[in-house]
Amino acid sequence: xxxxxLEQTYFVIDFDSTFTKVEALDVxxxxxxxxxxxxxxxxxxxKIITDRGMSGEISLSKSIELRLELLHAHRDHxxxxxxxxxxxxSDSFQRNREFLTEHADHIYIxxxxxxxxxxxxxxxxxxxxxxxxxxTFVFDADGNIVSCDCENPLSTDKGKxxxxxxxxxxxxxxxxxxxxTDYEIRESGLANRFYAFTENVMRPKVIEKADHVAPSxxxxxxxxxxxxxxxxxKSRIKVLLLENVHPVAVKLFESEGFNVEILKxxxxxxxxxxxxxxxxxLGIRSKTQVTSRVLExxxxxxxxxxxxxxxxxxDLKTCTEKGIAVFNAPYSNTRSVVELAxxxxxxxxxxxxxxxxxxHEGVWDKSAKNSFEVRGKKLGLVGYGNIGTQLSVVAxxxxxxxxxxxxxxxxxxxxxxxxxxxxxxxxxxxxxxxxTDGRASNKNLIGAREFALMKExxxxxxxxxxxxxxxxxxxxxxxxxxxxxxxxxxxxxxxxTNNEEFINELRGLPNVILSPHxxxxxxxxxxxxxxxxxxxxxxxxNNGSTYGSVNFPEVQLPLLKxxxxxxxxxxxxxxxxxxxxxxxxxxxxxxxxxxxxTTEQVGYVITDIAKDYSDEVVNELRNIDNTIKFRLxx
Ligand SMILES: NC(=O)C1=CN([C@@H]2O[C@H](COP(=O)(O)OP(=O)(O)OC[C@H]3O[C@@H](n4cnc5c(N)ncnc54)[C@H](O)[C@@H]3O)[C@@H](O)[C@H]2O)C=CC1
Ligand SMILES: O=C(O)C(=O)COP(=O)(O)O
Numbered sequence: 001x002x003x004x005x006l007e008q009t010y011f012v013i014d015f016d017s018t019f020t021k022v023e024a025l026d027v028x029x030x031x032x033x034x035x036x037x038x039x040x041x042x043x044x045x046x047k048i049i050t051d052r053g054m055s056g057e058i059s060l061s062k063s064i065e066l067r068l069e070l071l072h073a074h075r076d077h078x079x080x081x082x083x084x085x086x087x088x089x090s091d092s093f094q095r096n097r098e099f100l101t102e103h104a105d106h107i108y109i110x111x112x113x114x115x116x117x118x119x120x121x122x123x124x125x126x127x128x129x130x131x132x133x134x135x136t137f138v139f140d141a142d143g144n145i146v147s148c149d150c151e152n153p154l155s156t157d158k159g160k161x162x163x164x165x166x167x168x169x170x171x172x173x174x175x176x177x178x179x180x181t182d183y184e185i186r187e188s189g190l191a192n193r194f195y196a197f198t199e200n201v202m203r204p205k206v207i208e209k210a211d212h213v214a215p216s217x218x219x220x221x222x223x224x225x226x227x228x229x230x231x232x233x234k235s236r237i238k239v240l241l242l243e244n245v246h247p248v249a250v251k252l253f254e255s256e257g258f259n260v261e262i263l264k265x266x267x268x269x270x271x272x273x274x275x276x277x278x279x280x281x282l283g284i285r286s287k288t289q290v291t292s293r294v295l296e297x298x299x300x301x302x303x304x305x306x307x308x309x310x311x312x313x314x315d316l317k318t319c320t321e322k323g324i325a326v327f328n329a330p331y332s333n334t335r336s337v338v339e340l341a342x343x344x345x346x347x348x349x350x351x352x353x354x355x356x357x358x359x360h361e362g363v364w365d366k367s368a369k370n371s372f373e374v375r376g377k378k379l380g381l382v383g384y385g386n387i388g389t390q391l392s393v394v395a396x397x398x399x400x401x402x403x404x405x406x407x408x409x410x411x412x413x414x415x416x417x418x419x420x421x422x423x424x425x426x427x428x429x430x431x432x433x434x435x436t437d438g439r440a441s442n443k444n445l446i447g448a449r450e451f452a453l454m455k456e457x458x459x460x461x462x463x464x465x466x467x468x469x470x471x472x473x474x475x476x477x478x479x480x481x482x483x484x485x486x487x488x489x490x491x492x493x494x495x496x497t498n499n500e501e502f503i504n505e506l507r508g509l510p511n512v513i514l515s516p517h518x519x520x521x522x523x524x525x526x527x528x529x530x531x532x533x534x535x536x537x538x539x540x541x542n543n544g545s546t547y548g549s550v551n552f553p554e555v556q557l558p559l560l561k562x563x564x565x566x567x568x569x570x571x572x573x574x575x576x577x578x579x580x581x582x583x584x585x586x587x588x589x590x591x592x593x594x595x596x597x598t599t600e601q602v603g604y605v606i607t608d609i610a611k612d613y614s615d616e617v618v619n620e621l622r623n624i625d626n627t628i629k630f631r632l633x634x
Contacts, residue, residue: 010169011103012185014177015111015118015134018197021088023050024081024113025067031080032073042070055205056180059157060112064135064148075143078116085121090199092216092257093125095229099221101126108133110163112154112181133163161188176220183209195220199257216257231564231634234258237541238278238300242266243285245307246530253281253534256542265497273297281537283307286517287494290314295322302629303540305533306550308520309333309386312438312465316551320601323569323629325552327536331386332528333520337463338391340489340519341433342398345374347513348459348485349431354511370484375399380429382422382445383436383464384410391433392416403428426453431461438465446470451477457484463519466491475505478512485511489519544606544633546597553597553604563592563608565633566618571626572603580605583620589613602628 016023029046033039046067053063093100100107109122111134118134135148135155148155153162160181164173165188173191175182178201186194187209196203196210199217207213214220215235221228222236234257241250241262253260258281266287267275276282276298283305284290290304295318304314306328319326347353350371358365379395381388384406392402392413402416405425412418419425422445426432432454436442446462447470454460460483462469471492477483488506494517495502506512520526539545544567547556557565570576577596584591584607593608611634622630 007106008171009106010171010173011107012110012164012173012175012177012182012191013107014175014179014182014197015109015113015122017054017178017200018176018182019090019093019109019122020085021090021200022085023047024085024117025071026050027084027088028073028077028081028117029067029071031077031084032071036072046070051203054179054181054201055203060159060181061156064112064155068145068147071145073145075139075145082117082120085117086124089121089125090217091255092199092218092229096217096221097125098229099217099227102227104128104131107131108167108169110134110154110160110185112159114148133167158184158188160185161190164188164190174220174224176214176217178203178206180206180209182206186211195223215259218257231632237280239281239283240275240279241283242288243307245283245285245533246526248527248530249283249307249534252531252538256538265499268496269293276301281305281541283533283537284313286310286313287496288313290319292318295319295324298322298324302631303327303537305537307529307533310438310465311550312440317601320551320599321571321628323602325540325546325549327533327540327549329529329532330548332532333522333525334386334390336522336525337387337435337519338394340515341391341461341463341487342394344461344487344513345379345395345431345433345459348461348487348511349374349377351485351511353513374431376401377430378403378428380404380419380425380432381416382425382432382434384416385435385437387463388435389413391435400431422450423453426450427455429458430455431459433461434464434468436464436468438467443467444470446473448473448476451482454482456482458482459485459487461487463487463489466494471505475509478506478509485513487513487515489515490517542633544631546604551599553599553602555595555597555604555606557595557606558593560608560633562611563634564611564613566607566609566621567629567631567633568605568607568621568624568627569629570603570605570624571628572598572601573626576603576624576626577605579624580607580621583617583624584609587613587617589617 026046029043033042049063049066052058053060104126107127109127109132111118113134115134115136119129119132123129135152137145138147140146153159161184164185174193175185175191176195176197178197183194183206185191193211195212195214196207198213198215216233218228218230218233219235222233237258239253239258239260243266244264250260250262269291272294276294278300280300280302285308292315301324303325309330311328314326377400379400379402381404384404395402396414403419403425404416405419405422445468451473491504536548543557544565545557546552547554589609591607591609595606597604
């Protein structure tokens with residue numbers, strides 16, 4: 001923490017891989033070696049030399065000399081380099097331009113890079129040219145870059161130390177950088193603290209020497225209680241993504257600077273309880289059970305993303321009571337499930353799986369017996385939601401007659417016919433496909449009684465949730481021939497990872513297609529989900545919007561501009577809004593925008609106010625009775 005006033009504090013900041021995301025000489029090489037036949041190999045060499053220099057393995061002067069030799073760079077390459085670097089300024093430096101400008105007198109850029117490209121970049125964010133300390137290129141008569149100014153201490157080993165010593169700055173010195181040479185200033189005793197900057201690169205040798213690791217400039221500013229662009233640094237917000245969610249989702253969170261942990265499989269309740277304690281954003285798929293016991297330990301949890309359609313694995317009521325917003329991807333894998341259902345319907349009614357298995361054993365069994373077309377047959381859909389309706393349309397295109405039953409009144413698409421009762425649907429259908437959601441009351445919706453009502457030789461599909469079907473009853477129905485073929489994608493118990501054996505009584509039964517819960521597992525669906533769900537979670541975290549939440553009052557908020565946003569989640573009891581506004585009135589706070597939405601369980605009040613207000617306001621808002629969660633955004 002800063003011990004002296006800001007007037008006595010100097011911020012010494014490195015350039016390559018700190019101020020910018022890249023190493024400028026690497027980029028220069030990409031430009032100067034364009035068209036060179038060994039370009040890739042030379043660039044790789046340059047990168048290795050850079051890393052060896054940065055981690056202290058070879059001397060700095062050696063590293064500069066070796067790289068300049070390989071570069072074959074020319075003065076004319078510099079404008080293109082500067083243009084590229086302008087687009088490669090580190091995100092957290094861009095965000096905190098205000099801090100850089102406000103404290104320009106005390107910010108020093110100290111780099112063993114070159115002024116020719118550093119000055120135009122850093123001055124664009126308010127840094128003073130006279131505070132840039134770096135090397136300069138030496139050009140030959142034709143403009144080729146041949147070496148660097150050898151008089152400059154920054155081209156020599158421990159150059160940064162020499163420079164800071166010569167500057168004789170009076171006050172505290174805080175060094176921010178990604179390299180070993182930045183740490184050397186601290187090692188020499190000239191700096192008070194060294195912050196290893198890891199937004200762009202992580203160098204273990206440097207991290208182990210640091211007083212503090214700063215995954216972003218926001219972290220540095222937060223740690224020193226300085227004004228910054230983010231109320232709370234994202235690097236301090238932990239995201240836990242389970243069940244192999246698509247890499248695009250991981251990237252989205254990482255590019256925003258969150259601290260992301262990914263696990264391939266699901267976790268059981270006890271494992272999740274251990275993990276959840278410091279997690280703010282949880283991403284799961286259909287397997288992970290977010291129970292009330294898990295939620296008891298989830299004190300930091302702000303939101304849960306179900307990277308799938310179903311949310312029956314999440315205790316939504318407890319989430320709501322704890323002010324945790326839950327989001328899902330309601331349409332991203334709909335089509336994938338429908339296509340699999342259609343494929344299975346045809347495969348099952350033609351007995352393809354047993355025939356194919358026999359063929360693999362060398363048996364040629366050419367016969368039309370018990371093989372049928374789907375055209376003109378009756379398909380019964382239990383559950384006429386997004387999947388049910390989409391399947392209805394595609395099945396009609398194949399010439400099937402569609403019947404459906406839903407507990408809610410639904411518009412029949414095309415020529416589909418509504419059944420008044422489930423029993424009516426079961427009795428009329430040649431094919432039955434389940435597409436209800438997995439709410440607890442749907443457990444064993446289809447059991448012995450229901451199979452008994454079905455036509456002899458029915459084809460039966462469950463791609464919804466495992467507990468909806470009584471497996472023993474299904475096994476019996478298959479063995480007695482009531483069910484002539486079954487496609488089952490979901491099971492009451494499913495293995496936690498691909499390493500666990502699948503154990504189920506359906507194994508080994510004839511004309512039964514078993515699939516490992518892959519109805520929604522297509523590249524397209526997973527990538528869609530990987531983009532969609534983080535989008536929702538980030539809108540909530542960054543902006544407070546809850547549009548699309550499955551358990552929260554839904555609000556779509558405008559972007560925050562020049563104000564602070566106070567998010568107040570409370571139990572839905574009378575009088576909370578009045579209490580909130582009484583506090584604002586008491587402190588003479590001018591409200592710039594206010595939004596309120598409630599559900600039966602909770603109320604969500606969002607208030608945008610001018611930036612000047614006392615901490616007392618925040619404390620009082622937090623302390624209103626029945627407050628569940630309070631957040632401040634800017
Ligand atoms: N196998 C897989 O990989 C996948 C499975 N699913 C499962 O499919 C389910 C359905 O997905 P969507 O169609 O998108 O959901 P949805 O919410 O749009 O539709 C579900 C429909 O089922 C109805 N319903 C609920 N209980 C019922 C009952 N007892 N009898 C009749 N109708 C009932 C609802 O009223 C609703 O219309 C998901 O909840 C999920 O569990 C979804 C995607 C992939
Ligand atoms: O979307 C759903 O509800 C599914 O069942 C798909 O689940 P998954 O993401 O494959 O675990």
